Amino acid sequence: KNQVEQSPQSLIILEGKNCTLQCNYTVSPFSNLRWYKQDTGRGPVSLTIMTFSENTKSNGRYTATLDADTKQSSLHITASQLSDSASYICVVRGGGSGTYKYIFGTGTRLKVLA
């Protein structure tokens, strides 16, 4: 069954600290993996997009990794800021051309405290 599981479900850290969010998937065949940041009540904002051949991709203080062998991805946030408080959603696209599907994780809710 195609699934995307994220951990932890929620996380509280102090401003300036680093954190790592996990995404494990069983989607096959794999097409790509995206990380989104979603502020409460607002639309998701794309952070990174990774394909099968990519191991690491950075976007400012956000660094995503992908291990296609173990089907795991992580999102590392460096020097967290209060504005990083949001839900972080991992989405995996699976399937071949014309029949692909998107499997969403339930997200990790991050709270950064001053």
Added chain:
Amino acid sequence: DSGVTQTPKHLITATGQRVTLRCSPRSGDLSVYWYQQSLDQGLQFLIQYYNGEERAKGNILERFSAQQFPDLHSELNLSSLELGDSALYFCASSPLQGALQETRYFGPGTRLLVL
């Protein structure tokens, strides 16, 4: 601001009714995607249109339908509404067909409440 606009922002209606949600993609984007986000199900992909044609289908119910018009705006029609249809409905757009590395730009969403 992503450049994607959605109307209305909020919608309250009764069970059994029909509503239409509207989305205007970013200028020049040819693909429009619809998503549903409810508290218990999280984000779900509903359907994608590319340049007026249906491109991909996700977990869209038969009571729901969508279309993309020649000016590239899109509408999502929800009929025979049920309480469980209460959710945030997001529209996103991308420049082309949604290739592997193509970024999606999400609108602010329409919050639907079915009473």
